[in-house]
Amino acid sequence: MAKAKQNSLSEEDIDYLRAELTAGRPAAVWFTSAAVGVEAGRSAKVISFTEPAEGDFIQVRPTGDKDELSFSPAELTLEKPAPRRRTPAPAAAVKEETEEPAPVEHIYTPAPPPAKPKPAPAPAAPVAERKPAARKQAKPAEVTVTLVSTVEGEWTVDVQWGSKRTLKASPVAASAVSQAAKLLPPEVDEAVESVIDAARERHLARVEQLRAELAEAQRALDELSG
Structure with missing residues (x-):
């Protein structure tokens, strides 16, 4: 089943986040599938807003991190993702009854020469771990x-x-x-x-x-x- 698409931040959501930040209550947000470099559904706290309000102007601190990163409204949402449900394991396949094989007449045939052992395949090169794309830090104002x-x-x-x-x-x-x-x-x-x-x-x-x-x-x- 396809996952429900999370709504990105609207203008009303941004006004609400600004008001909460001004009141000293940094609100929580969650990353959408459009967020680059972070896992969708992960939570964060809104730290500040940069000026002018365009592009990645919302600064957040992901849960468990000390870094402050900048994101756009399309990469964040106020909707908390639903917990993942575990799918039940498939039922064990029922063994089909097999018919008793018919008797086979044994005919003597010479054994083939032993096959030469094949060389063991070379171990595959380790796949480099993919690092998340670096987020650009907020540009300091003049x-x-x-x-x-x-x-x-x-x-x-x-x-x-x-x-x-x-x-x-x-x-x-x-x-x-x-x-x-x-x-x-x-x-x-x-x-x-x-x-x-x-x-x-x-x-x-x-x-x-x-x-x-x-x-x-x-x-x-x-x-x-x-």
């Missing part, structure tokens, strides 16, 4: 880090991880930016230091102006107090 400065010398950082922005306009100390720039190519260090120097000069001029205003205010206060 990461883009952007530093932005203002005229006041304030710095912020943005992080773009693949198609997701994981950090947006987060404040960063100018001293930390300066230290990091010194580890990068000279052009980066020069650009960062020029921005920091310009901001330092503006703040220094502002401090001198405030000091002059404070001194003038102090003299006026002294005259009023005298």
